Amino acid sequence: MISATLGIEIERGVRKLLDEAGTSWPSELKVLVDRPAHPDHGEYSTNVSMLLAKTLRKSPMEIANKLKSELEHAKIAEGIFSKIEAVAPGFLNFAIDWNVWLNRHREYSAYQGETEKGKVVIEHTSINPNKSAHIGHLRNSCIGDTLARLLSRAGREVEIHNYIDDLGNQLADTVVGILHTKTEGEHVRFGDFCWDTYAKVNKVYKGSPELQEERTRVLHELEEGTSSTAWIGRLTAEKIVREQLHEMKAFGIGYDVLVWESRIVAEGLWEAAFEHLQATGAFYKVEEGKLAGCWVLRHGGEGSGEAEGTPSPDPEAHQADKVLVRSNGILTYTAKDIAYHLWKFGLLSQDFTYMPFADGVWSTDSQGQAMPFGRGETVINVIDYRQEYPQAMVKLALEALGYKEQAARLLHVSYGVVSLSPETAESLGVDTSAGKGSYAMSGRQGVGIKVAELLQVMEESIESKRSRQEGLSSREIAAAAIRYYLLKYHLQTEVVFDLRQATEVSGNSGVYLLYAYARAGSVLEKAGAGQKGSGKALMEPPVPSFDGGALEPPERQLLKQIAYWTETMDAAVRQLAPNLICSYAFELSLLFNNFYGACPILKGPDDRVELRVWLTWKFRETLGKALDVLGLPAPDRM
Incomplete structure (x- = not known):
């Protein structure tokens, strides 16, 4: 890679200038190779001479000219540069010799990949299996799938996980809705029926506190996994996951393995993690206050300044800690996530067994076979920025257990959520009289754009604008347009989704x-x-x-x-x-x-x-x- 080679040569020249001056390398000095804004200034540029002026007590131009001479004498980058210029106020500009580049273009344009090796486990999508996917979920999937493709091209072994939360509140709500409410109307897919059912039960909750208590009962039964209610939950989740995989397949998104949260409990992964955590001073049972009876993970870990194993005397201080086991015995999402990540890194003796699920995708299953999943060198989780705290708690748990190297290789790829433009929100029946610049999607209110519906709208828009029907189908073009739309923004940008803008086919599309x-x-x-x-x-x-x-x-x-x-x-x-x-x-x-x-x-x-x-x-x-x-x-x- 030309810029990397150039950076090394510049550093070598800078070190020689510093040695001649009898000065050590300044701790804050970093050699950066940039691209000049003006095309006449060559292909690469560095401002290192200006950064050295104070240390060497010389003008930037004097340093630039001396560094230029050093680099020319060293025949930098094996003759790839035809010219080096020192220009005011102290830049060094480098122009590529295009004849040399052309003769060696295969070498220069072939990405060599990462020096780091080992398996990368990427978890993405991980949608609650209680309703159809919406465009916010799709942004997650597009980011995760693209990272997998990126790292595969970089030479890494990549394994893609989709975590299925079949023990969570959202699935329990949908099950309660199926059992205790009536959803009418035509629905092409089961997930769309559950979309309306989930929104309906959340409305009913407001006037029926006893129904919210029913949710707690359903949660217990889902976790125990033996009752008729648990079977309804299991069948609901499996049907919706199959529909979600089908939706993602239209965008070229696939997975290696589905990890069901229920299997983490059933296979004893959480029990093993619990025993490990009990041996640390960061995990303890609260005896009094609001969280009495809960097992919590102290935010400060063993380095919080408290004696090892000693809970904070102030019950309010527990608000900064993370509850892993509630006082009623129900595990939180983070508890199971900690066990899951210990398994991802190959740090537990317990393992899953697997059964084929669909199109080359494996799924954790009690009746399955052993497979070489997990045991990652690096773990990447694609989850929106609102999950920053739970992700930090998983990292903290690894550190508390002494797995500091693994904690350092646990990466959270955070991204901004997708909201709706006022025009798009209004078209979905949202009250936009507040005049806000964007409106959040809400599954509980049934507000959002389903992936399947968006693809259909986009396909019709593409079809209406095509003058010829050759090559790709309108559906394939529509999927590509949507995928690019969700990828082109900086990860931390909140995507304000506008249906009209998303269906445009010109400009940056x-x-x-x-x-x-x-x-x-x-x-x-x-x-x-x-x-x-x-x-x-x-x-x-x-x-x-x-x-x-x-x-x-x-x-x-x-x-x-x-x-x-x-x-x-x-x-x-x-x-x-x-x-x-x-x-x-x-x-x-x-x-x-x-x-x-x-x-x-x-x-x-x-x-x-x-x-x-x-x-x-x-x-x-x-x-x-x-x-x-x-x-x-x-x-x-x-």
């Missing part, structure tokens, strides 16, 4: 990327640059030889963006940020379309045609890699 890819394929076919085999991409045309200084601006800009692919991948892997791939792919497609409009690809002198055909092929290859990471199709026709 998934459809725009697909059209650019198909356009490049069409150009290559006309150029006779390769031939189609059975399912094979167009073959690479000859690498052109040309004067890199004679590149026209659209050619240079496109080639530059292509060259940035490997470092974009590296940044996305390090930051676990799918939106970086979206931004890169959109910019790449923009530059290709600009190149396509400004530079006649198949007309002109032979050497120019040769260059432009090759550029088109290289663009298509690179965009294809980005589309694969994003989980989008790479169509020959649109």
Whole structure:
């Protein structure tokens, strides 16, 4: 990777300057290699000379010129740079020698992957199995699936989990609703029926306190797992999970294993975790106050300043602790999650057995067989920002048990929730008279956009705008458009979902990327640059030889963006940020379309045609890699 190699060479040059001055490396100094904002300033830039001015007591320009001489003498990056410039107020700019890059483009554009090895366990989706999925759930699934694709391309072994909370309040509410309320109307899917039932029972709760007590009874029966009520819950959850998997499959999202919360209890994972936790000073039973009878995990752990094993004397202080077992004996979600994560890291002797569930997906099952799931080196959980505290408690439990290395490798990929724009909320019957900028979805109120309904609306919108019916179906294009829409935002951004905006096919959209890819394929076919085999991409045309200084601006800009692919991948892997791939792919497609409009690809002198055909092929290859990471199709026709 050019930028990484350049960073190492700059650090080496800086260290030599510091040694000559008899000065050690400043603790706050970090060498950064950036991309210049102006195209005339080359492909890379660093401001390290300005950062060194105070330490070396010299002007930034004097340092920049000296560092330039050092780097030129060292023949940096094996001759990949044609020019290094020191420019005011102290930047060093680096211009790529495109003739060298072209001759070694396979090396420079092949992402080498992570140096870290070992299995990565990624948990995502994990929707409560009590109703149909909505677009907020889909954002989680798209992020998790893209991270799995990203890390697989980086060379990691990836295992994908979908955690099914079949012992939670939400499923209990739906079961109570099925048994004690009446939901009318036509429903195509069972999950849609449960969507309305869940909303209805939550309305009934307000005037029927005794029904809320019924929920507590149902929760107990779900956990015991032997009654007719438990069977109703089990069948409800399984039916809805099958529908949810079918919904996700339309977006190219799949899983390796479903881990059912009930199996964590039944297989003794929580019992084993409980015994381990009891041996620490961070886990204890509260004897008085609001939480009397509860088992809690102290937020401060063993380093909280209290004597080991001594509960805080102030009952109110327990509010900062996390209840794992309620006074009535019911386990909290976090308790089972702690046991689950001990298993994920291979830290428990107990294990699950598995049965095939659907389409290559395995499921924990008492009647199953042993499988090599779990035992991850790194664990990544894709859960929205509201779950930051429970995730912190799982990490705390690992630390309290002495598993500090595993705690450091437990990563929470947090993201902003999806809410509705005022126009979209109003179309769903939400009162928008408050004039807010967005409105939250609420399963309890039955407010939200179901995944299946959104896909249908988007498919109809795509169908109405298509002039030709070639290549991908409107449904496939619709799924790609929705997936890209949910991935393109920064993870911490709250996505204010607007149905009209989401169905647009121009601008920064998934459809725009697909059209650019198909356009490049069409150009290559006309150029006779390769031939189609059975399912094979167009073959690479000859690498052109040309004067890199004679590149026209659209050619240079496109080639530059292509060259940035490997470092974009590296940044996305390090930051676990799918939106970086979206931004890169959109910019790449923009530059290709600009190149396509400004530079006649198949007309002109032979050497120019040769260059432009090759550029088109290289663009298509690179965009294809980005589309694969994003989980989008790479169509020959649109």
